[in-house]
Amino acid sequence: METKIYTAQELSAAAAQLRAGELVAFPTETVYGLGADATNTAAVKKVYQAKGRPSDNPLIVHVADVETVTQYAATLTPTVKKLMDQFWPGPLTIILKLKPQALAEVVTGGLSTAAFRNPRQPLTNALIKAAGVPLVGPSANTSGKPSPTTAAHVYHDLHGKIAGILDAGPTEVGVESTVLDMSAKTPTILRPGAVTRADLLPLLGEVLEQQPLVGKTEIPKAPGMKYTHYSPAAAVQIVDDDQQWTPATAWIATQSDPVGVLATEQQINMRKWPKNAHVISLGTDINTASQRLFAGLRQFDLQPEIKHILVTAFPRTGLGDAYMNRLEKAAGQKHFISL
Incomplete structure (x- = not known):
């Protein structure tokens, strides 16, 4: 067709x-x-x-x-x-x-x-x-x-x-x-x-x-309550705040493969990124971040050499609640933790 x-x-x-x-x-x-x-x-x-x-x-x-x-x-x-x-x-x-x-x-x-x-x-x-x-x-x-x-x-x-x-x-x-x-x-x-x-x-x-995940034999009332959603092929991790981006950037530099980064303009401009960091801007606020989140994940999905994607978190207020709901599902609830 x-x-x-x-x-x-x-x-x-x-x-x-x-x-x-x-x-x-x-x-x-x-x-x-x-x-x-x-x-x-x-x-x-x-x-x-x-x-x-x-x-x-x-x-x-x-x-x-x-x-x-x-x-x-x-x-x-x-x-x-x-x-x-x-x-x-x-x-x-x-x-x-x-x-x-x-x-x-x-x-x-x-x-x-x-x-x-x-x-x-x-x-x-x-x-x-x-x-x-x-x-x-x-x-x-x-x-x-x-x-x-x-x-x-x-x-x-x-x-x-x-x-x-x-x-x-x-x-x-x-x-x-x-x-x-x-x-x-x-x-x-x-x-x-x-x-x-x-x-x-x-x-x-x-x-x-209430956004519960229903069991295998239950019928969900709304989309997104039962199955994995919003997930690219690469492993997604959430970077919780500006401070956490410092160890996250250092971790990227230790990786042999390129790493995808979705961050705000401010977070991007305040640090020097390793050569293997593939950085996409989420804009300046939660409105632009929500507009660009799925597109950014999809762009990295087209690059099979990227095995990891780090994405910035937003406070759970207003539209931030919807943004974090989708991001946590994409990441399987995994947050970046510095060692």
């Missing part, structure tokens, strides 16, 4: 592919998603095949408006409607109870709930409207690898496996959406993202934060 790169001017052709049951990756403000008609069971099954993703992992349903959600969700409470008014379109995914048999098991993982999102990316909203159906949209990458933030990342992983990619350039946020479970007794964040607990508290009053 030839994978076509669609421009904004070719949106109608991309929508036609989706209506025909094919897979088309699309941009959002967070990462690129792998789109398929959420009402077409055969098309959704192709998503799992293309990604190499276990089929018991539920998929997020992307919609262009709230009205579409009402066709599938059991009810939209006043609080849920307020959430949608305030945060949609945007990087907030909301888990809701479904009407009986409203969506196929292949979409929900057999659960009585589903996750809905209305992306902020205008081209994607136009694509959903043109397709005339809601779209599933897991990250458009090989399962377990860093999520794609450009069309080129998608092409690298999935060319020949999907019909097309709608290209809108690099994504804005760089980490996946916040997943908020509104089917629980107390609203619960299952995956942190750009919409933070502090953002949600004024509206909800109480918000729990």
